[in-house]
Amino acid sequence: MAIGGFAQDETGHTVGRTAAHARWVPAARDLLAGVAARPMGTIGHADFAARIQADTGVSALVPASKWLGNCLTAVAEAARADGIPCLTALVVTTDGKVGELYDGALAAYDRPEPASSRERENLAATERIACYQWAGAPEPAGGWRAKAPVVRSSSRSAASRPRASAARAEARPMSFCPSCFMALPATGRCDFCA
Template sequence: MSQPGYWHVADGTPVTAAKAREIWAREAYPLLVDVARTYRAVITYKELADRIQETSGIRTRALLHNWIGRVLSEVLREAHRRGDPPLTALVVHTDDGMVGEGYKEVLEVAGEPPVGNALDRELHAARSRLECYRHFGAILPPDGGVPALAPRYQAAVDRRRAHSEKPPRVCSRCFMQLPATGVCDTCG
């Protein structure tokens, strides 16, 4: 017999996708609250998926991007219902440290207009994360903390900034910009 798409680890019995998402959302909420209790902490989609499957005892073979958004949507709506800040802002991609495209739902639920670009979305998420840290009792620095991009994304922004802010090298004799070789084409 082949393994169902969603199943209980203990006995292999199948679970509907909807029931699995409901259970995973219940598992994700306190897990994200725990993340929010550490200033500047974030969790990746994969880490969250692994942990909620482990704690719930329900697994799936479905690709992460096919189900995690619906789980986070339920978490977001529950946070809104409770009057909590959007815990989903704490969840970022492993590769780039950014919140996903689904973050637009945070804006929709809050009744805010869409943001213009990825950086604006990340800055909004940074402000939302700070709200989470404050709301859930993270130990904050004396200044009360500041909105911060997720560490991996901040590193990428810093690399781009350092690369773009570097002034071009110039020849000390003729003051022409040097080619990549570092040897002036005019002065030799």
């Protein structure tokens, strides 16, 4: 790798971070505008990194963990300069969170650093709604509500399947004992009154 080399363009020339960002940022905006046009759309960190590199022909010479945060901050700075919502709120981890990489985007919008990870995720969820509205995404039934996104990826891991089953189990209505008002177990018989 050449001194100052950060990425390689489609011709095989080594380029620095500034040159890579000059190509990645507009591609990222186009990509994220498409994601925002889908109700509750998000994109995973790995998919985002792969797509902007493939779309531009500029490939980083270091792992995404070394450059993704700086790239997301540059995308947020460009979005703010264009007067649009923070599109980087749509880029999430495999568990559907923006994580600490979102702090650069908050700084780009002159917003205070979140006091907790929960506050960060709430800020990002609210910002995602602004992105969907900006992009003209169809409003979901029941209106827009800030909630954790469902990450859609080209591959589903076995680890993600049990969480989906658990979510379905939590969504079932609970039954209560008519005598003591305790939640009934799956058997339908109260453990206290039976």
